[in-house]
Amino acid sequence: MSQPVETTYRECVKQAIREAMIRDQRVFLMGEDVGHYGGCYAVSKGLLAEFGEERIRDTPLSENAFTGIGIGAALGGLRPIVEIMTVNFSFLALDQIINNAATLLHMSGGAFNVPLVIRMATGAGRQLAAQHSHSMEGWYAHIPGLKVLTPATLEDARGMLWTALEDPDPVLIFEHVMLYNRSGTLAADAGPVDIAKAAVRREGSDVSLLTYGGALYKTLEAADKLAEEGIAAEVVDLRVLRPLDTATIVASVARTRRAVVIDEGWRSGGVSAEIAARIMEQAFWELDAPVERVCGLEVPIPYAAHLEQAALPQVEGIVAAARRSLGR
Amino acid sequence: MADILMPSLGADMESGRLAEWLIKPGDSVAHGDVIAVVETQKGAIEIEAFDSGRVASLEIAEGEEVPVGTVIARLGAPGEATAAAPASAPSAPPPAAPAPAPSAPAPTPVAAPSPAPAGPRRRVSPAARRLAETLGVDLAGVEGRGPQGAVVSSDVRRAAETTRAAAPAATQQPARRRGLDLEEMRKAIAAAMARSKREIPHYYLATRVDLQAASDWLARRNAERPPEARLLISVLFLKATALALRDHGAFNGTYEEGAFRPGSGVHVGSAVAIRGGGLIAPAIHEVDHLDLDALMAKLRDLVERVRRGGLRSSELTDPTITVSSLGERGVESLFGVIYPPQVALLGFGRVSDQVVALDGAPAVRPTVELSLAADHRVTDGHRGGLFLRRIADLLQEPEQL
Numbered sequence: 001m002s003q004p005v006e007t008t009y010r011e012c013v014k015q016a017i018r019e020a021m022i023r024d025q026r027v028f029l030m031g032e033d034v035g036h037y038g039g040c041y042a043v044s045k046g047l048l049a050e051f052g053e054e055r056i057r058d059t060p061l062s063e064n065a066f067t068g069i070g071i072g073a074a075l076g077g078l079r080p081i082v083e084i085m086t087v088n089f090s091f092l093a094l095d096q097i098i099n100n101a102a103t104l105l106h107m108s109g110g111a112f113n114v115p116l117v118i119r120m121a122t123g124a125g126r127q128l129a130a131q132h133s134h135s136m137e138g139w140y141a142h143i144p145g146l147k148v149l150t151p152a153t154l155e156d157a158r159g160m161l162w163t164a165l166e167d168p169d170p171v172l173i174f175e176h177v178m179l180y181n182r183s184g185t186l187a188a189d190a191g192p193v194d195i196a197k198a199a200v201r202r203e204g205s206d207v208s209l210l211t212y213g214g215a216l217y218k219t220l221e222a223a224d225k226l227a228e229e230g231i232a233a234e235v236v237d238l239r240v241l242r243p244l245d246t247a248t249i250v251a252s253v254a255r256t257r258r259a260v261v262i263d264e265g266w267r268s269g270g271v272s273a274e275i276a277a278r279i280m281e282q283a284f285w286e287l288d289a290p291v292e293r294v295c296g297l298e299v300p301i302p303y304a305a306h307l308e309q310a311a312l313p314q315v316e317g318i319v320a321a322a323r324r325s326l327g328r
Numbered sequence: 329m330a331d332i333l334m335p336s337l338g339a340d341m342e343s344g345r346l347a348e349w350l351i352k353p354g355d356s357v358a359h360g361d362v363i364a365v366v367e368t369q370k371g372a373i374e375i376e377a378f379d380s381g382r383v384a385s386l387e388i389a390e391g392e393e394v395p396v397g398t399v400i401a402r403l404g405a406p407g408e409a410t411a412a413a414p415a416s417a418p419s420a421p422p423p424a425a426p427a428p429a430p431s432a433p434a435p436t437p438v439a440a441p442s443p444a445p446a447g448p449r450r451r452v453s454p455a456a457r458r459l460a461e462t463l464g465v466d467l468a469g470v471e472g473r474g475p476q477g478a479v480v481s482s483d484v485r486r487a488a489e490t491t492r493a494a495a496p497a498a499t500q501q502p503a504r505r506r507g508l509d510l511e512e513m514r515k516a517i518a519a520a521m522a523r524s525k526r527e528i529p530h531y532y533l534a535t536r537v538d539l540q541a542a543s544d545w546l547a548r549r550n551a552e553r554p555p556e557a558r559l560l561i562s563v564l565f566l567k568a569t570a571l572a573l574r575d576h577g578a579f580n581g582t583y584e585e586g587a588f589r590p591g592s593g594v595h596v597g598s599a600v601a602i603r604g605g606g607l608i609a610p611a612i613h614e615v616d617h618l619d620l621d622a623l624m625a626k627l628r629d630l631v632e633r634v635r636r637g638g639l640r641s642s643e644l645t646d647p648t649i650t651v652s653s654l655g656e657r658g659v660e661s662l663f664g665v666i667y668p669p670q671v672a673l674l675g676f677g678r679v680s681d682q683v684v685a686l687d688g689a690p691a692v693r694p695t696v697e698l699s700l701a702a703d704h705r706v707t708d709g710h711r712g713g714l715f716l717r718r719i720a721d722l723l724q725e726p727e728q729l
Binding site for chain 1: 453454455456457458473474475476477478480481482
């Protein structure tokens with residue numbers, strides 16, 4: 001392991017793209033404002049100058065069209081990275097993503113893989129209101145044929161992209177908007193990571209806090225608070241929403257006998273519902289308490305800062321749910 | 329105004345420590361409400377109010393120990409209480425089941441003897457259930473500390489450890505659970521039993537009772553029920569005893585200050601052993617009026633509360649007779665020591681197959697030895713014999729119980 005360096009989540013994503021561009025000439029980045037503007041979250045700033053217009057391609061506001069172009073390029077042998085500005089806009093490209101990218105391997109009888117990576121920003125917290133703030137990764141996690149990644153740490157921001165590009169099938173990467181500015185240290189030679197397993201970010205024996213993406217840090221903070229009360233919370237970062245690493249979830253719940261699912265997405269029919277159901281199916285006899293959920297409120301995400309915060313899972317709510325599961 | 333006193337929860341109790349107040353000034357209490365928890369030699373006991381009214385003041389603080397008879401709280405006039413909650417007063421009668429109209433056809437649903445539900449279902453987590461099965465822990469004796477009082481796996485583990493610790497070395501630290509000090513309880517038992525043998529001229533009778541009819545009936549009845557709804561034969565013993573006492577009231581009551589006082593009802597003290605070496609016989613009230621399912625539920629509930637704490641004061645002060653059943657421990661018969669100031673104790677031994685003479689030929693039948701220890705100051709052997717015979721007869725017609 002080499003010297004750790006100070007960096008940010010944004011920088012990690014950028015370096016992941018750079019590394020991929022350098023290592024594999026077939027890789028290119030395509031999306032709205034990714035070139036001259038440098039990306040709406042400044043992820044690709046400087047890449048146009050480094051790699052040129054052939055490989056850093058600005059597109060019109062036409063998600064369905066440029067996602068389809070990405071699929072075509074992947075079928076044609078390239079390794080496209082399509083950036084969709086925010087998950088809310090990806091709905092314009094649902095037809096390409098679900099009807100084409102996710103199904104072509106099946107429809108072609110196994111003849112055509114679609115090695116496409118789509119990156120999108122997700123989540124609330126920047127006062128971008130109800131058309132730019134939702135957490136819809138759970139929807140995509142519903143679709144067979146897709147892989148859905150939610151990097152929350154610097155290591156994953158840096159390492160998931162390359163592994164995703166290596167995957168022969170379409171992979172969606174959801175980057176939570178509140179994570180881009182997050183800073184920390186990372187090994188200078190940090191490289192690719194697996195995109196199959198959940199990770200235990202903090203070990204504990206009393207309750208499992210299961211979460212992913214932007215909610216990870218609130219959950220870790222809640223675990224600190226719980227520790228002050230003598231409650232040892234285990235924090236599991238799901239990392240991959242499809243296919244879910246059920247084994248890690250079940251193993252954790254079997255140790256702690258209690259589960260709280262924290263999901264910024266909506267409760268009804270969401271990721272948290274799926275996890276609770278799997279715990280019922282596979283860990284019922286391990287449970288000492290009903291599964292608790294802390295989710296985004298079922299409203300369009302509000303613009304006003306205090307209302308926006310009120311609509312999202314917060315540390316106190318996570319702590320309270322963990323306490324309930326312990327009967328305290 | 330009414331005073332609430334530190335109650336005497338047994339002949340030998342001189343003082344009690346107030347562990348916890350469950351009321352505060354201004355609260356309305358009704359007869360029978362649990363108002364406080366008092367720690368005694370018999371463990372933590374829930375104290376019930378005898379009067380209704382509004383709490384005017386609490387006279388002692390939590391943690392204080394005071395002699396029996398000390399005023400611990402004062403109640404205001406019930407009028408004040410009703411004024412505070414006017415809604416509750418007039419609304420009492422309407423919900424009561426209207427008397428079945430005479431014209432109504434035979435099956436009046438209201439009057440149907442719906443079997444009392446077997447108590448509220450206990451919350452036990454799936455993990456606790458499985459662990460209890462693995463460790464062989466009886467969930468009835470496990471205190472739940474999980475969400476909403478549910479029994480969770482750590483409770484089962486703790487119970488298993490307590491049992492293990494208590495079993496081999498009685499000299500070790502006595503097991504202490506929610507104010508229950510086994511050493512103190514032993515002292516209380518010693519005092520009561522010594523007094524009994526000192527004061528009460530016991531006489532003893534025993535008879536063997538044929539249980540073929542009772543066993544067959546029970547097997548049939550339990551066959552179609554899930555395990556948690558099944559009846560134990562000890563419930564038949566309790567009910568038969570209670571019904572027999574209706575005709576033999578001289579065994580149901582107390583002997584105090586040179587005179588027998590009949591019990592206000594048939595409140596049967598049921599001896600329950602406590603792991604680690606304790607014994608207590610709290611009352612099930614009005615046993616003669618309970619159907620078997622309700623009685624079973626009450627017995628289960630009582631055993632559970634004995635083991636985890638939470639007995640009520642009336643359960644300790646009210647027993648009018650004691651029934652002790654050492655059956656599963658495998659002895660044939662037991663001759664009890666009467667718990668003063670009661671005047672009788674019935675003992676049921678182990679149900680076992682015996683060769684008996686039946687219609688002039690040997691037959692193998694399930695039987696039980698039934699014994700009576702009674703106070704000779706109140707009754708004589710002749711009455712005692714009739715009393716035992718009556719119980720034996722009642723057990724021959726279990727469907728009538």
